[in-house]
Amino acid sequence: xxxxxxxxxxxxxxxxxxxxxxxxxxxxxxxxxxxxxxxxxxxxxxxxxxxxxxxxxxxxxxxxxxxxxxxxxxxxxxxxxxxxxxxxxxxxxxxxxxxxxxxxxxxxxxxxxxxxxxxxxxxxxxxxxxxxxxxxxxxxxxxxxxxxxxxxxxxxxxxxxxxxxxxxxxxxxxxxxxxxxxxxxxxxxxxxxxxxxxxxxxxxxxxxxxxxxxxxxxxxxxxxxxxxxxxxxxxxxxxxxxxxxxxxxxxxxxxxxxxxxxxxxxxxxxxxxxxxxxxxxxxxxxxxxxxxxxxxxxxxxxxxxxxxxxxxxxxxxxxxxxxxxxxxxxxxxxxxxxxxxxxxxxxxxxxxxxxxxxxxxxxxxxxxxxxxxxxxxxxxxxxxxxxxxxxxxxxxxxxxxxxxxxxx
Amino acid sequence: xxxxxxxxxxxxxxxxxxxxxxxxxxxxxxxxxxxxxxxxxxxxxxxxxxxxxxxxxxxxxxxxxxxxxxxxxxxxxxxxxxxxxxxxxxxxxxxxxxxxxxxxxxxxxxxxxxxxxxxxxxxxxxxxxxxxxxxxxxxxxxxxxxxxxxxxxxxxxxxxxxxxxxxxxxxxxxxxxxxxxxxxxxxxxxxxxxxxxxxxxxxxxxxxxxxxxxxxxxxxxxxxxxxxxxxxxxxxxxxxxxxxxxxxxxxxxxxxxxxxxxxxxxxxxxxxxxxxxxxxxxxxxxxxxxxxxxxxxxxxxxxxxxxxxxxxxxxxxxxxxxxxxxxxxxxxxxxxxxxxxxxxxxxxxxxxxxxxxxxxxxxxxxxxxxxxxxxxxxxxxxxxxxxxxxxxxxxxxxxxxxxxxxxx
Numbered sequence: 001x002x003x004x005x006x007x008x009x010x011x012x013x014x015x016x017x018x019x020x021x022x023x024x025x026x027x028x029x030x031x032x033x034x035x036x037x038x039x040x041x042x043x044x045x046x047x048x049x050x051x052x053x054x055x056x057x058x059x060x061x062x063x064x065x066x067x068x069x070x071x072x073x074x075x076x077x078x079x080x081x082x083x084x085x086x087x088x089x090x091x092x093x094x095x096x097x098x099x100x101x102x103x104x105x106x107x108x109x110x111x112x113x114x115x116x117x118x119x120x121x122x123x124x125x126x127x128x129x130x131x132x133x134x135x136x137x138x139x140x141x142x143x144x145x146x147x148x149x150x151x152x153x154x155x156x157x158x159x160x161x162x163x164x165x166x167x168x169x170x171x172x173x174x175x176x177x178x179x180x181x182x183x184x185x186x187x188x189x190x191x192x193x194x195x196x197x198x199x200x201x202x203x204x205x206x207x208x209x210x211x212x213x214x215x216x217x218x219x220x221x222x223x224x225x226x227x228x229x230x231x232x233x234x235x236x237x238x239x240x241x242x243x244x245x246x247x248x249x250x251x252x253x254x255x256x257x258x259x260x261x262x263x264x265x266x267x268x269x270x271x272x273x274x275x276x277x278x279x280x281x282x283x284x285x286x287x288x289x290x291x292x293x294x295x296x297x298x299x300x301x302x303x304x305x306x307x308x309x310x311x312x313x314x315x316x317x318x319x320x321x322x323x324x325x326x327x328x329x330x331x332x333x334x335x336x337x338x339x340x341x342x343x344x345x346x347x348x349x350x351x352x353x354x355x356x357x358x359x360x361x362x363x364x365x366x367x368x369x370x371x372x373x374x375x376x377x378x379x380x381x382x383x384x385x386x387x388x389x390x391x392x393x394x395x396x397x398x399x400x401x402x403x404x405x406x407x408x
Numbered sequence: 409x410x411x412x413x414x415x416x417x418x419x420x421x422x423x424x425x426x427x428x429x430x431x432x433x434x435x436x437x438x439x440x441x442x443x444x445x446x447x448x449x450x451x452x453x454x455x456x457x458x459x460x461x462x463x464x465x466x467x468x469x470x471x472x473x474x475x476x477x478x479x480x481x482x483x484x485x486x487x488x489x490x491x492x493x494x495x496x497x498x499x500x501x502x503x504x505x506x507x508x509x510x511x512x513x514x515x516x517x518x519x520x521x522x523x524x525x526x527x528x529x530x531x532x533x534x535x536x537x538x539x540x541x542x543x544x545x546x547x548x549x550x551x552x553x554x555x556x557x558x559x560x561x562x563x564x565x566x567x568x569x570x571x572x573x574x575x576x577x578x579x580x581x582x583x584x585x586x587x588x589x590x591x592x593x594x595x596x597x598x599x600x601x602x603x604x605x606x607x608x609x610x611x612x613x614x615x616x617x618x619x620x621x622x623x624x625x626x627x628x629x630x631x632x633x634x635x636x637x638x639x640x641x642x643x644x645x646x647x648x649x650x651x652x653x654x655x656x657x658x659x660x661x662x663x664x665x666x667x668x669x670x671x672x673x674x675x676x677x678x679x680x681x682x683x684x685x686x687x688x689x690x691x692x693x694x695x696x697x698x699x700x701x702x703x704x705x706x707x708x709x710x711x712x713x714x715x716x717x718x719x720x721x722x723x724x725x726x727x728x729x730x731x732x733x734x735x736x737x738x739x740x741x742x743x744x745x746x747x748x749x750x751x752x753x754x755x756x757x758x759x760x761x762x763x764x765x766x767x768x769x770x771x772x773x774x775x776x777x778x779x780x781x782x783x784x785x786x787x788x789x790x791x792x793x794x795x796x797x798x799x800x801x802x803x804x805x806x807x808x809x810x811x812x813x814x815x816x
Contacts, residue, residue, distance in 0.1 A: 004472060007492060011475070054441065365756065367438040367763055370785060383784075385764070385794040387473050394474025398762045405760055406471055407478035407491065408500030408642065408668075 002082050005247065008394045008403065012248040017335035017400040019250070020286075020296045021392075023078060024322065025071070025261075026304030026345025028357040028376060029315070035348050039303070039315035040358065040375045045323035048360065051330070051337065052374040055362030058384025059376075060392055062343050068354045071304075074342030075264040079244050079297075080393030090267055091179065091236020097167045098266040099259030102159055104169065104238040107176030109206070111235045113158065113166040114185065115140060115227035122192045127185070128164045129227040140220070140227055141166055147220040154209040158217070161259065168232060170210065177237070178203035181210060185231035193231055243269030244295075248397060253289055255282045256299035265297055277301065279325050290332050298329075307345030315347055336399045337362040338392060339374070356386055363399035410490050413655065416802045416811065420656040425743035425808040427658070428694075428704045429800075431486065432730065433479070433669075434712030434753025436765040436784060437723070443756050447711070447723035448766065448783045453731035456768065459738070459745065460782040463770030466792025467784075468800055470751050476762045479712075482750030483672040487652050487705075488801030498675055499587070499644020505575045506674040507667030510567055512646040515580030517587050517614070519643045523548060523572045523635035530600045535593070536572045537635040548628070548635055549574055555628040562617040566625070569667065576625075576640060578618065585645070586611035589618060593639035601639055651677030652703075656805060661697055663690045664707035673705055685709065687730050691737045698740050706737075715753030723755055744807045745770040746800060747782070764794055771807035 029038035062069040062077045063084060072090050073083030081088045097110040104110055115129040115137065132140075141160040148156045155171040170177055180200035184193045196214050198207040217230045245252045246269065254265030257277030266272055271293070275285035282298050300322055306315035330337070337360075344355040358379035369383035384395070397403045437446035470477040470485045471492060480498050481491030489496045505518040512518055523545065525534040549568040556564045563579040578585055588608035592601045604622050606615040625638045653660045654677065662673030665685035674680055679701070683693035690706050708730055714723035738745070748767040751760050766787035777791035788794075792803070805811045 003492065007472065007475065364440060365438060365754070365761070367784070368440060368444075369788065381789065383764075383788055385467075385788070391473040394472065395762075396474075398474035398476065403474060403476060403762070405476045405478050407481035407497070408503065 002085060004082070004390065005080055005242070007406070008080065008397065009247040011403045011406060012397055013402060013404055014249040015294070015400065015402045017402060018294055018296070018333070019336040019396050019400050020298065020329065020334040020338070021078065021396065022298045022300070022329070022337065022339045023075070024300045024303045024319070024339065024341050026307040026343060026352065027319075027341035028344025028346070028353075028355050029307065030344070030346040030348060030353070030355055032348050035312065038376050039312055039319055039347065041377070042312070043316045043319040043323070045319055045374065047323045047326040048319075048339070048374040049372065051326070051339070051362050052360050052378065053372045054368060055360055056366040056369045056384050057371040057374070057379040057382025058359045058361065059356035059379050059382070059386045060340055060359050060389040061356050061386060062389045066354045068352050069343045070352070071260055071342055072264055074389070075261060076268070077389035078340070078342060078392060079264070079268050080247070080390055081241065082390055087240055090239045090264070091234045092260070093167060093234040094236040094238055095263030095267065096161065096259045097159070097169060097263065099261065099263030100159055100161065100167060101272065102167060102169055105172065106238055106240070107172030109170040109177045109179050109235055109237055111168045111232045113168050114231045115164045115166070115221070116193070116229040116231050117226050118192065118229045124186070124189045124191060124193065124229065127189060127231065132164050132227055134160065134162050136227065137161065137163060137166060140224065144217050144220040147216040148213065151212050151216050153212050156213045164227070168213075170213070177209070178206040179235045179237045181207055181235040183233035184214065185233040193229055239267050241267055245269050248393070248402070250294040250402070251292065252295040252297065253293035254297045255285050256297065257282070258299070258301050261299045261301075270297060279322050283325050283329050286329065287332060303341070304345045307347050308350055310347050310350040312347040335363060336396050338396050340392070357389070359384060359392065361395060361399065366399055410493060412490070412798065413488055413650070415814070416488065416805065417655040419811045419814060420805055421810060421812055422657040423702070423808065423810045425810060426702055426704070426741070427744040427804050427808050428706065428737065428742040428746070429486065429804065430706045430708070430737070430745065430747045431483070432708050432711045432727070432747065432749050434715040434751060434760065435727075435749035436752025436754070436761075436763050437715065438752070438754040438756060438761070438763055440756050443720065446784050447720055447727055447755065449785070450720070451724045451727040451731070453727055453782065455731045455734040456727070456747070456782040457780065459734070459747070459770050460768050460786065461780045462776060463768055464774040464777045464792050465779040465782070465787040465790025466767045466769065467764035467787050467790070467794040468748055468767050468797040469764050469794060470797045474762045476760045477751045478760070479668055479750055480672055482797070483669060484676070485797035486748070486750060486800060487672070487676045488655070488798055489649065490798055495648050498647045498672070499642045500668070501575065501642040502644045502646055503671030503675065504569065504667050505567070505577060505671065507669065507671030508567055508569065508575060509680065510575060510577060512577065513580065514646055514648070515584030517578040517585045517643055517645055519576045519640045521566065521574040521576050522593065522639045523574070523629070524601070524637040524639050525634050526600065526637045532594070532597045532599060532601065532637065535597060535639065540572050540635055542568065542570050544635065545569065545571060545574060548632065552625050552628040555624040556621065559620050559624050561620050564621045572635070576621070578621070585617070586614040587643045587645045589615055589643040591641035592622065593641040601637055647675055649675055653677050656801070656810070658702040658810070659700065660703040660705065661701035662705045663693050664705070665690070666707070666709050669707045678705060687733050691733050694737065695740060711749070712753045715755050716758055718755050718758040720755040743771060743809075744804050746804050748800070765797070767792060767800065769803060769807065774807055
């Protein structure tokens with residue numbers, strides 16, 4: 001835990017105020033010769049613009065200048081952590097497992113699994129098994145778990161995800177397991193899955209325990225028409241992150257529809273509140289739990305998906321959808337509202353990027369700057385300036401009156 | 409001493425140039441729905457605006473984003489130190505003692521004292537003894553010091569402050585004293601003062617030496633009508649801060665009318681120059697000592713006091729008063745003028761805050777930016793940008809031609 005987190009934690013005090021952090025995943029975009037307006041520039045978002053006019057804008061840098069973050073580091077930074085610290089290096093397998101509500105104890109290992117298709121020679125022809133439906137995934141997972149009961153070397157089980165995705169959980173026995181295991185996913189077709197192998201010598205005993213697990217999985221699905229192989233990647237243990245509720249004396253609720261984001265929130269000790277995937281459903285869930293929490297993390301995925309698809313029009317619609325529901329959220333009377341993203345996902349780049357993410361911060365003490373609209377170009381001139389994403393937590397707590405004065 | 413201070417110190421060289429750092433305590437303010445203009449927005453300050461138009465603006469962050477600093481950390485940052493370093497953690501007792509001109513050596517301990525009133529049962533009824541006048545405080549302190557001469561365990565003495573305030577100084581003998589002592593001030597009425605106690609086990613021997621001191625003080629004032637108890641808090645040793653004059657090869661004079669600010673300056677090795685509390689008196693003292701120093705720290709308290717009172721009109725008048733006298737200061741011909749605050753004290757918040765503090769930096773080489781007035785909103789767009797308060801020292805020295813080139 002770094003110096004900055006310790007300082008904020010030391011000054012944090014309980015209170016009655018309520019903070020809403022609304023993450024519009026991948027919201028930041030870029031202007032280019034071909035795309036002269038970003039989604040925020042083009043969207044009709046009168047409610048966001050009104051909040052911007054009465055609040056303060058700025059920009060946040062998730063990891064460091066030039067660094068394109070994954071969703072894990074992007075969110076950990078929003079929750080106040082330095083995502084370059086070793087403790088903040090959480091494997092995707094663990095994040096998805098936590099997001100599915102799977103209990104992971106210290107010493108356990110989780111990995112992400114994909115069902116895949118191999119030809120008669122054993123070479124992969126489709127790394128996603130024709131994107132099988134979730135029901136088929138559920139059936140396969142049940143068949144695999146039946147076989148895994150016979151594995152004596154280790155307590156292993158699989159959990160169905162969406163479509164071709166699943167999570168493998170290896171439970172530690174008397175001794176903790178070591179996550180330094182190589183992926184069995186070769187990340188290409190035309191070759192067979194990779195054999196189980198340790199990526200560091202001291203993980204050899206864990207690799208030895210994993211081999212019968214992978215063999216049992218293979219026996220369970222060998223005769224499937226499509227999903228006849230399983231590929232594993234991202235072996236990881238549960239992180240030793242300090243709890244955000246404990247650090248800052250806040251009851252924290254996470255309102256996110258997708259496993260990865262639920263997983264990051266769970267890794268930080270937040271409660272996972274069941275909610276749908278639309279912003280309307282999310283806000284309805286927030287309303288229902290308004291008295292239960294002090295800090296509300298809301299996640300909107302659609303902005304990022306549209307950016308990943310290079311689909312500016314859908315990104316604009318996603319923002320307009322949020323804008324239409326925003327008054328319902330504000331009607332709950334939050335003391336602090338922060339609206340930003342975990343990273344930028346510019347439509348022209350069809351992927352995450354390093355560009356600073358626009359931030360809208362509203363409270364009664366935020367300092368009303370001259371920005372009149374929530375756009376990347378306005379945010380450049382906002383009162384908050386350009387700060388690290390991990391600095392936002394301190395700003396939210398300060399605006400909520402939840403930080404004591406430092407020093408005499 | 410951190411890396412940045414070491415670097416600046418290594419490059420600093422003596423010179424003939426003169427630097428004026430004018431601290432308008434708590435100058436930064438916020439715009440809100442109810443207060444659409446800050447004191448700087450509303451004040452008629454033509455001289456400050458003219459200096460801004462010919463200079464460069466920016467903003468400084470005293471400790472970190474979201475952190476509300478006390479005056480100690482706020483000033484240490486202005487003097488170039490990282491206020492979050494352990495060496496910069498100076499107790500208020502020591503700052504006030506230093507500010508009163510009391511000599512404190514390493515190993516000595518100082519504490520802040522309050523005279524208080526207790527009822528017949530010994531429970532406190534007034535933690536400030538009805539705010540007794542300073543003359544009464546002086547009389548009580550003399551009576552206490554007479555009794556303290558009989559204490560054999562330790563060399564202790566008290567010094568009168570303003571009103572009900574005093575400072576207790578415990579001088580180290582052959583072995584240094586330990587400041588890990590609990591406050592005897594319970595911070596509430598209806599209960600008796602707390603007994604002397606160590607706050608860490610290794611301070612038990614210092615606590616044992618303090619007990620007869622507290623008993624002697626109590627004997628001296630037991631029959632007073634109002635000030636019949638003494639409450640102690642903020643036990644602290646003198647900090648081991650490097651000397652600003654030594655670090656940067658400058659003769660430094662502090663022109664501050666209040667003990668706390670004189671104390672911070674003294675802790676940094678600056679000379680305390682006698683001066684009144686009005687800005688006119690301060691500038692007169694600077695004029696008198698102009699040839700004696702290279703670096704002039706001027707402190708104006710009224711802006712902060714008005715902010716603490718939530719009194720925007722008085723804050724505006726305080727700025728206009730400074731503005732009226734400013735030409736006299738500039739007529740002395742300083743090479744560098746930096747005008748800023750140790751923190752913001754927004755009137756709507758009636759207290760210190762975390763908001764970045766506007767900075768006006770003038771020198772012949774400062775880069776004349778587009779800012780035409782000294783306001784928070786102009787400062788957002790200034791050439792200096794938003795930097796840490798501790799970075800200002802390097803900027804002042806650079807503008808004064810007092811920093812050598814780094815590297816070949």
